[in-house]
Amino acid sequence: MAQAGYRDALGAHARRLAQSSIEDLNRRQPGRAQQLALRIGPLYANFARQSYDQPALDALWAYGQSLELPQAFRRLFDGAPVNLTEARPALHTALRSDLGRGPVAAAARAQVLAAEQRLAAIVAELEASGITDIVSIGIGGSDLGPRLVCDALKPLQGARFAVHFVSNIDGMAIERVLAGLDPARTAGILISKSFTTQETLFNGAILQRWLGDAGRLYAVSADVQRPQQQFGIAAERVLPMWDWVGGRYSLWSAVGLPIALALGMDAWRQLHEGAALVDAHVLQAPLQQNLPFLHGLTEIWNRNACGHASHAVMCYDARLALLPAYLQQLVMESLGKQVGVDGRPVCGDTVPVWWGGAGTDVQHSFFQALHQGTQMICGEFIGCVRGDDPHPLSHQALLANLLAQTQSLANGQPSADLQRNYPGGRPTTTVLLDALTPYSLGALIAMYEHSVYVQSLAWGINAFDQFGVELGKQVASALLPAVRDRSVTVDDPVTAELLAQLHR
Structure with a gap:
C-alpha cells in the first residue's frame, strides 16, 4: 500500500x-x-x-x-546523510552513546570524547579560578537546551556557579543580567554554531566590554577560528561543535558547557546516560x-x-x-x-x-x-x-x-x-x-x-x-542601515511608513 x-x-x-x-x-x-x-x-x-x-x-x-522505522533509525545512528538537503548526517546520538556502527559514527564519537575531555578541563579550570557567575550568550539551540536543563535541575543550594542566560538582542536583556554581577568574578561563554548570529555577536561585544581586558571569555562554535578573529578568544578556550549536529539537538555537545558548570560533570554524564538509555530502546x-x-x-x-x-x-x-x-x-x-x-x-x-x-x-x-x-x-x-x-x-x-x-x-x-x-x-x-x-x-x-x-x-x-529561519534574519540585516539613518530609503511601502514612525 x-x-x-x-x-x-x-x-x-x-x-x-x-x-x-x-x-x-x-x-x-x-x-x-x-x-x-x-x-x-x-x-x-x-x-x-x-x-x-x-x-x-x-x-x-x-x-x-x-515506514521501515527500525531501518531508518539505524541509518540515523550510523551516520548516513539523513539531512539530505545539506548532504550530511545528523549524529546527535553520537554525542551520548556509541550505538552507531561504521566509520562515520566511530569518527564522530572519537571527536565527541576528545571534546568532552577538554570541556571537563575548562570546568576544572573555572572551579579553581574564583569565578562565581557565568554569563552564557546564545540563541535558539545554543540557549534553549542548556537553559532548560540548568533551570530544571539547579540545586536549592550549593550550586557550583550561578549561570545566567542571555539570548535576546534587546539590550535590556543583557543589562538586567549584568546588573549586580562583579566583572572580576564573572566569566562569559559565547555559543554559536556559525559564529555569525547577530544576537550573539552583539551581546558578546557588550559582555566583552563589560568584562574588561582581563575578562574570561570562552566560546563554542563549529568554526573554531572565528572566536579568535572576532573576540580574541584563545584557541584553548574554544570548544568545537560540528556541522553534523543541528542546534536544537546540540545540548549534548559542548553547547552544554553551562550545564556542566551549573550542575557538575557527574550530572552532565548522567544526563547523557539517560538519553543513551532511550537511544538503545529506540534501536532495540x-x-x-x-x-x-x-x-x-x-x-x-x-x-x-x-x-x-x-x-x-x-x-x-x-x-x-x-x-x-x-x-x-x-x-x-x-x-x-x-x-x-x-x-x-x-x-x-x-x-x-x-x-x-x-x-x-x-x-x-x-x-x-x-x-x-x-x-x-x-x-x-x-x-x-x-x-x-x-x-x-x-x-x-x-x-x-x-x-x-x-x-x-x-x-x-x-x-x-x-x-x-x-x-x-x-x-x-x-x-x-x-x-x-x-x-x-x-x-x-x-x-x-x-x-x-x-x-x-x-x-x-x-x-x-531550518531554512525557514533565514529570510527574516537576512532582511533584518538589510534594514539595519535604514533603522540607524533616516536618510536610507526602502522599497516596501509599509516598512517605509513604520520607519517613519521610528524616526519621529
Missing part, C-alpha cells in the same frame, strides 16, 4: 470513531490503560486517552511498519513496544487522521516550566516544512502549533479554551511521581490536578445548562518521570527527539534543516 493509502485508512478510522467518546473506549476495552502504556527506565507514558481504538491502532502500526525495542515510535505515530494520528492543529504541553512540575519553549523549537523548527525530501510539496498538513506552560498556573489562563473552546486542542501532560521539596501535601495536590485535568478533558461532564457543559473528548498523553533527575530528564528529551524523527519520516520531510 502506498503512503497515501495508509493515511486514507487512518482517516477512515478517525471518521468511524468521530462519535465515540474516549471514556467509552476505555470502558469497553478492559486493560486498555495498561496496554497503551510504555516505560523506558524512569520514563513512563500512557496513551489510553487518545482517540484511537484497537483497529485504528492496528492501522497506525501498519503505517509505522511501512519491537515496533509495538517502542515508546518513541508510538509517540510519533500518535502525533501523526492527531494531526493527519483527526486534523488537530494545536498541541499544548502542560508540565506539572514548576522546574520544567521551560520545557514547552524547548519543545516548540525542537518540534516546530524540525517539522515546520512544506516541501518533502523529494523536492515536491508535502501532501497534507505537517506540524501543529506546539505551546504550553506550567501547571497549575495554566489552569487559570488557557484551560477554559481547552475544556470548552470550539477548537480541539491535543494535550501532553508531564509530571513527576516523586517531588523533591519538603512540602508533600503540595506535591500531592499538584498530582491530583494533573490527574483531574486529563480525566476531565477526556471524559467531560454533561449538563443541560450549556454554559456548564463539558463535552470531553479532548485527547491527551500523560508522561511521568519517577523523579526529576539528570538521568530522567535526559531520557525525556531524547524520547521527544526520536518522536520528531518518526514524524519526519511519515511526512517525508527533512527534520534537520
Whole structure:
C-alpha cells in the first residue's frame, strides 16, 4: 500500500470513531490503560486517552511498519546523510552513546570524547579560578537546551556557579543580567554554531566590554577560528561543535558547557546516560513496544487522521516550566516544512502549533479554551511521581490536578445548562518521570527527539534543516542601515511608513 493509502485508512478510522467518546473506549476495552502504556527506565507514558481504538491502532502500526522505522533509525545512528538537503548526517546520538556502527559514527564519537575531555578541563579550570557567575550568550539551540536543563535541575543550594542566560538582542536583556554581577568574578561563554548570529555577536561585544581586558571569555562554535578573529578568544578556550549536529539537538555537545558548570560533570554524564538509555530502546525495542515510535505515530494520528492543529504541553512540575519553549523549537523548527525530501510539496498538513506552560498556573489562563473552546486542542501532560521539596501535601495536590485535568478533558461532564457543559473528548498523553533527575530528564528529551524523527519520516520531510529561519534574519540585516539613518530609503511601502514612525 502506498503512503497515501495508509493515511486514507487512518482517516477512515478517525471518521468511524468521530462519535465515540474516549471514556467509552476505555470502558469497553478492559486493560486498555495498561496496554497503551510504555516505560523506558524512569520514563513512563500512557496513551489510553487518545482517540484511537484497537483497529485504528492496528492501522497506525501498519503505517509505522511501512515506514521501515527500525531501518531508518539505524541509518540515523550510523551516520548516513539523513539531512539530505545539506548532504550530511545528523549524529546527535553520537554525542551520548556509541550505538552507531561504521566509520562515520566511530569518527564522530572519537571527536565527541576528545571534546568532552577538554570541556571537563575548562570546568576544572573555572572551579579553581574564583569565578562565581557565568554569563552564557546564545540563541535558539545554543540557549534553549542548556537553559532548560540548568533551570530544571539547579540545586536549592550549593550550586557550583550561578549561570545566567542571555539570548535576546534587546539590550535590556543583557543589562538586567549584568546588573549586580562583579566583572572580576564573572566569566562569559559565547555559543554559536556559525559564529555569525547577530544576537550573539552583539551581546558578546557588550559582555566583552563589560568584562574588561582581563575578562574570561570562552566560546563554542563549529568554526573554531572565528572566536579568535572576532573576540580574541584563545584557541584553548574554544570548544568545537560540528556541522553534523543541528542546534536544537546540540545540548549534548559542548553547547552544554553551562550545564556542566551549573550542575557538575557527574550530572552532565548522567544526563547523557539517560538519553543513551532511550537511544538503545529506540534501536532495540519491537515496533509495538517502542515508546518513541508510538509517540510519533500518535502525533501523526492527531494531526493527519483527526486534523488537530494545536498541541499544548502542560508540565506539572514548576522546574520544567521551560520545557514547552524547548519543545516548540525542537518540534516546530524540525517539522515546520512544506516541501518533502523529494523536492515536491508535502501532501497534507505537517506540524501543529506546539505551546504550553506550567501547571497549575495554566489552569487559570488557557484551560477554559481547552475544556470548552470550539477548537480541539491535543494535550501532553508531564509530571513527576516523586517531588523533591519538603512540602508533600503540595506535591500531592499538584498530582491530583494533573490527574483531574486529563480525566476531565477526556471524559467531560454533561449538563443541560450549556454554559456548564463539558463535552470531553479532548485527547491527551500523560508522561511521568519517577523523579526529576539528570538521568530522567535526559531520557525525556531524547524520547521527544526520536518522536520528531518518526514524524519526519511519515511526512517525508527533512527534520534537520531550518531554512525557514533565514529570510527574516537576512532582511533584518538589510534594514539595519535604514533603522540607524533616516536618510536610507526602502522599497516596501509599509516598512517605509513604520520607519517613519521610528524616526519621529
